[in-house]
Amino acid sequence: MQTHKAKRVEITIEGVMQSRLTDALKKAGVTGYTVLPVLGGSGKSGEWSRAGQVSRASGMVQVICIIRPERLDGLLEGAFAVVERHIGVVSVTDCDVLRAERF
């Protein structure tokens, strides 16, 4: 089956920054993304878990978007302006998609 090269960008960020990040993605022309809740983890700021948090300040989400390679730089610039000073991880991986016109 014919597949097409694309970039998969995963941004794990604090829940309070979610809407700011997705707004920045839209401004960068990225209209398709998926937001997933993050159950817990461990990193530079220590171990944490979503269970029992009373404040949404403590929650994390993961925003995933798959885009054409030529749009990557614009996305990263927009996203970095939002996530630069916050706890989180940004990663980019190569992937293949079936329907290129959707990205």
Place this chain on the structure above:
Amino acid sequence: MENLFSLAADNLVSPIILSFVLGVAASLARSDLSIPEAAAKALSIYLLFAIGFKGGVSVAAHGIDARLGLALLAGIILSAALPLVAFGLLRVMTAMSRLDAAAVAAHYGSISIVTFVAATSVLESRGIAAEGYMVAVAAAMEAPAILSALWLVARGGGGDSKGMDGALMREIMLNGSIVLLVGAFLIGWATGEEGLAEISSFIVSPFKGVLCLFLLDMGLVAGRGLRQGGGILTPSVLAFGVLMPLIGAAAGLATALALGLTPGGVTLMMVLSASASYIAVPAAMRVALPEANPSLYLTLSLGVTFPFNLTLGIPLYVAVAQAVTGG
């Protein structure tokens, strides 16, 4: 003094406090006991709706007077001023950076609605009346402290502050807790005693049972916070977490007496001034001051000041309010 000890003893062996203690103990013992996230949210929605509604009904029954406006104004001023006191104390008592001290200070100007709900429950069980509009004062005291903290950071150079943009202001003013509390207050005010009679089997009778479950969850969270962030609690930081609510309560007492509030109203003003936020302010600090250490302010407000107010603070504030008002 006898009254104070009696109140404290009654409070400590109440189902509400013992539920909280159970949560803390279970968490410290690393039990897998947990309240599902959605259930905890539903419990908090119930409590906010019930407390807001009952406050509105009380205003409908007793009418409003000039004190309502003055109490709102006083609450806003207290919320804005207390962070300045907290900031000064933190800088003198602890080795906290300016940024961390400002972030912590914001929490102590804002309020804990759960502490307010618990205090209301204690007043009700003792038959002490309070002004229904104190619910609106609680809502008004959420945000000004955040502005004070951002001003403190900006005054010190401001390089670490993102400041207050329109989106953040909207999130703070329209956060779900405030909208629900004020909305339920207005519904209660509009429908009065008749409205309360229609739903009292839902919002009055089960109230304390729901509060027990919610405080069980708060205990689990507080215990987890102490376990994970206990290392940052140096003796001076810990002392601040107990001293600041007493200073806040004293400021609330003076303000409430100047306003001429009832003993219940005086108690609630003391509780609001003594409590520290752990919902609205941490979220605002993560956006506006992301470099400030969240472990510091969450552990202090939720792991130290909240349990202090819940177990010892509330009976102390009730006893003092009764003593000075003769109520």
